[in-house]
Amino acid sequence: MTASYHDRVNVLQGTTASSPFDRADWFALLAASGIAPLVVSAGAGDGAAALALTATNGRIEPLRNWYSFTWRPHGESPAALAEIARSLKSRSHRVTLWPVPDEDGSATRLEQAFRKAGWSVAREACDHNHVLPVGGRSFAEYWQGRPGQMRTTFKRKAKKVAVELFTRFDPGAWAEYEAIYGESWKPEEGNPGLLRRFAEQEGAAGRIRLGIARAEGRAVAAQFWTVEHGTAHIHKLAHREDAKPLSAGTTLSAALFEHVIDIDKVELVDFGTGDDPYKRDWMELDRPRFRIDCLDPRQPRAWPALARRTLGRVA
Incomplete structure (x- = not known):
């Protein structure tokens, strides 16, 4: 299995979308706004996965903007996600992914895939998602x-x-x-x-x-x-x-x-991200959103950030 890279989001057409921010047409809007897509895919059929990314701020980040409630991988194949994670070492010393949900297992799958590929991974809650299960x-x-x-x-x-x-x-x-x-x-x-x-x-x-x-x-x-x-x-x-x-x-x-x-x-009302007090009056469940920060310990450019992370844990 080999990962492939694409600078167009049309490769995501037909992938499963569970929110507006998973769809290829949403990513196309972001690309048209000036964010350069870096879509990485691996595998085929049920064993496929893809990440919609961009290279910015000296690292790889999600293809998203401030309107996005969430960001997640396309596909659930552990092998395909691990191959994508391994391949990304050739593109950057650092991959930072957010805001990733975990009620569907996305954050856990990404964390495991990057760890398996040899990245040093730090996962932390970075935002709130208030929702109402109508029941x-x-x-x-x-x-x-x-x-x-x-x-x-x-x-x-x-x-x-x-x-x-x-x-x-x-x-x-x-x-x-x-x-x-x-x-x-x-x-x-x-x-x-x-x-x-x-x-x-x-x-x-x-x-x-x-x-x-x-x-x-x-x-x-x-x-x-x-x-x-x-x-x-x-x-x-x-x-x-x-x-x-x-x-x-x-x-x-x-x-x-x-x-x-x-x-x-x-069945569900989703109030997006943020912990504004008024949202609690309308919503009944607060779901965390995670940041997954991945550093490649074999690349010298990652060492200062790795040192800061280690010192932070000691403190």
Whole structure:
């Protein structure tokens, strides 16, 4: 078995995707944004695996950006992953992979593959992923389990806000989202053009769930979700700072939760990465995301980082 290298992401077409960030079309968007792909594959059929990577910052890293909730290998073959790990020594002294889940065994498989290939591997939790396993509940049943203060706020404020939900990309609604984001507490959008192209792509496939909340006809809050394979992914939320007293975000979130639970019948709602306190009001499970840092002890360039790692463990 020999690993092969590709500078195009089309080699990932047809591979299994369990989230938006596993699909070849997502990686194509990243490539179009200027991130140079380095896709490494090995094996064939059920014994195949591939990693979507890029060479940057003096090492090999995942092909991802700040919008990505997660990153994982394509394929589960231990032999193929170990061959990829062995081959990567010819490309760099260091491979750092994140944010990798382990509820599906991805982090464990990668850690084992790189160790088997002779890398010095450090694995640590690097982020949080708050999710809601629906467990067959209706929205009404789920809502009864939310904090009393949140339900009271919704009851007092919901009548002041009108909600509109879109299941296809709507240019006017997206313009409202961008305007709201620009007047929100959020930092400047990382790559608004890429995000719009992603939203257009998801809209064409019927996966988008875009919500706009209005007060007296003015758009004051917006949320961008997608739904696929029984999971609702919450990508972006924002509200105008001057409309904060309306709690429009709570009203809009409730409407979207109701839609994905009662109409889309999702099994899981995924709030992405981050440990913001408000996520705990809506979610019920906190899953870790891992960083897997691999150094090749045979390459002198890895020695300073290896020394720092050893000193850190001693300390």
